[in-house]
Amino acid sequence: MKKIQNFLLLSILMMACTAKAQDNAGLRLPAGFSATLFANNIGSSRHIAITPSGVVFAKLNAPNKDGKSIIRLADANKDGVADQITGWGNYGGTGIYVRGNKLYASSDQGIFLYQLNDQDEVVNPNAPKVIVKDLIDRRQHSSKSITLDPQGNIYVNIGAYSNACQEKDRMPGSKGMMPCPILDSAGGIWKFDGQKENQVYGDGKRYATGLRNVIGLDWNNQTNSLFVTQHGRDQLNSFYPQYYSDNQNAELPAETMYEVKEGDDCGWPYVYYDPYQKKKILSPEYGGDGKKEGAPNALNPTVAFPAHMAPMSLLFYKGNQFPEKYQQGAFIAFHGSWNRAPLPQEGYFVAFVPFKNGKPSGDWEIFANGFAGTDIVTNPRLAKARPCGLAEGPDGSLYVCDDNKGAIFKISFNK
Amino acid sequence: MKYLIPFCLIGLAVFSSEKLAAQNMANGKKIYELRCLVCHQADGGGVPNMNAPLDGASNVVGNDIARMVKIIRNGYNERVALDGFYYSNAMTANPDLKDADIADVLTYIRNSWSNKASKVTLAQVQKVKKK
Numbered sequence A: 001m002k003k004i005q006n007f008l009l010l011s012i013l014m015m016a017c018t019a020k021a022q023d024n025a026g027l028r029l030p031a032g033f034s035a036t037l038f039a040n041n042i043g044s045s046r047h048i049a050i051t052p053s054g055v056v057f058a059k060l061n062a063p064n065k066d067g068k069s070i071i072r073l074a075d076a077n078k079d080g081v082a083d084q085i086t087g088w089g090n091y092g093g094t095g096i097y098v099r100g101n102k103l104y105a106s107s108d109q110g111i112f113l114y115q116l117n118d119q120d121e122v123v124n125p126n127a128p129k130v131i132v133k134d135l136i137d138r139r140q141h142s143s144k145s146i147t148l149d150p151q152g153n154i155y156v157n158i159g160a161y162s163n164a165c166q167e168k169d170r171m172p173g174s175k176g177m178m179p180c181p182i183l184d185s186a187g188g189i190w191k192f193d194g195q196k197e198n199q200v201y202g203d204g205k206r207y208a209t210g211l212r213n214v215i216g217l218d219w220n221n222q223t224n225s226l227f228v229t230q231h232g233r234d235q236l237n238s239f240y241p242q243y244y245s246d247n248q249n250a251e252l253p254a255e256t257m258y259e260v261k262e263g264d265d266c267g268w269p270y271v272y273y274d275p276y277q278k279k280k281i282l283s284p285e286y287g288g289d290g291k292k293e294g295a296p297n298a299l300n301p302t303v304a305f306p307a308h309m310a311p312m313s314l315l316f317y318k319g320n321q322f323p324e325k326y327q328q329g330a331f332i333a334f335h336g337s338w339n340r341a342p343l344p345q346e347g348y349f350v351a352f353v354p355f356k357n358g359k360p361s362g363d364w365e366i367f368a369n370g371f372a373g374t375d376i377v378t379n380p381r382l383a384k385a386r387p388c389g390l391a392e393g394p395d396g397s398l399y400v401c402d403d404n405k406g407a408i409f410k411i412s413f414n415k
Numbered sequence B: 001m002k003y004l005i006p007f008c009l010i011g012l013a014v015f016s017s018e019k020l021a022a023q024n025m026a027n028g029k030k031i032y033e034l035r036c037l038v039c040h041q042a043d044g045g046g047v048p049n050m051n052a053p054l055d056g057a058s059n060v061v062g063n064d065i066a067r068m069v070k071i072i073r074n075g076y077n078e079r080v081a082l083d084g085f086y087y088s089n090a091m092t093a094n095p096d097l098k099d100a101d102i103a104d105v106l107t108y109i110r111n112s113w114s115n116k117a118s119k120v121t122l123a124q125v126q127k128v129k130k131k
Helices: A002-026 A246-251 B004-040 B065-074 B099-110 B122-126
Strands: A033-039 A045-050 A056-060 A070-074 A084-088 A096-099 A102-106 A111-115 A129-132 A146-148 A153-158 A188-193 A205-209 A214-220 A225-230 A255-260 A271-274 A279-282 A303-305 A311-316 A330-334 A350-353 A365-368 A387-392 A398-402 A408-413
Touching: A002 A033, A045 A096, A045 A398, A056 A096, A056 A102, A056 A387, A096 A146, A102 A146, A129 A153, A129 A188, A146 A214, A153 A214, A205 A225, A205 A255, A214 A330, A225 A311, A255 A311, A255 A330, A303 A330, A330 A387, B004 B099, B065 B099, B065 B122, B099 B122
Parallel strands: A045 A387, A214 A311, A311 A387
Antiparallel strands: A033 A408, A045 A056, A056 A070, A070 A084, A096 A102, A102 A111, A111 A129, A146 A153, A153 A188, A188 A205, A214 A225, A225 A255, A255 A303, A271 A279, A311 A330, A330 A350, A350 A365, A387 A398, A398 A408
């Protein structure tokens, strides 16, 4: 009898353990992958960066309940869950980037540089160097994402403070301004020196233009070029019901990825990309009707994704822990839509696009799903977690952060 | 019998004001779905960081009717915290919306989801000067 009891107890224990291991922190992943909940409730985490020793830094949208806005997380016992969590900083923002012992973080107006010691601890939490300041912040599309090229130049997105550059923003019937004056100081990617202090617009260079709002950007070492993901425009149906139905608005325009070189123009606000016609369509604010094409010199996207899913982070996978298919490919964290209403919302997942020789070699696919904790999201506030930031650990694991309550997931491949 | 007539009249008055209120709510819902739902969402929950929630929002169920009327008429693009959170999107103006429609849509959003507040009358909207 005792034996049976022990056996039962052991079975229950084993089942409990397997259930925990297979739970994957609630995520659905391709076969062979597993996930742990690396951290939770650290505060709305926008982007993350990881040092070569595996220390994770998260940039919070606003200071958390402890008044910190840059969070340092370390996993000393290597069990996939952060066991040392500290923080500093009192300003909200999105961008964070680490190279060597230098940690860059952005607010919605500027970029700061912190020094790390050999334990990857911040040396000057209250006195960072100001690298860039006085960037435009007019609430709408104000977050500043950052990445660096191999030479140490810093690229920052300055989003357009407008939906479609109308004379009156988001006003039905208001015409698009020609030329769009917003493009002088926003709606593009700016390049600055990664070391020089107190730079303003005049010290930088408009690297690429015609980008409404980029939040995901990454330097691709294979092509030695910058890739960005753009958030397409909203409200085609509410402003132009004669050209677009609710159903068409829910699918238009595409969210887009571009490879941008210096001087490139991606077409906003004059055109948007229609993934069905596979064309750059003239915006209705500029005389378009859903069919007329425009901006012949603007870039075509490298990848077109479904509408309104909000690509928040782009990461080219450099490691070799994941199977060959994933190596050198692109991961994109989608935040999930809101502008599909009244239809159900979409896109609370991490997607993958395979790349070969610097070009997409197949269709995009869902890599990790289940962040929302529910299959149908009728309102973004019902989503448990919303994928926002991506970073690769030194062992090749992929980390995904969430800007709802601030969860961080660690995804690994188990050979 | 002579007592019955006033009772009937009161009954009729209650009945017709209820019917009127239902009409106000139905018209308010129609306007909400056409103009507001895409941003503020079907459940009035808004979109975190972008579009302010209406459900459970202190300003929506509060007493400053004039402020709400102005926001609907003129749109909104200011950095102001609502119940401790900031929302970044600009709200579209509705200069073509009739005063009676503004009253109805306000009555609707003040009495939908978990909200329960007084109805907004045409007179209250008319009192707010157009800019």
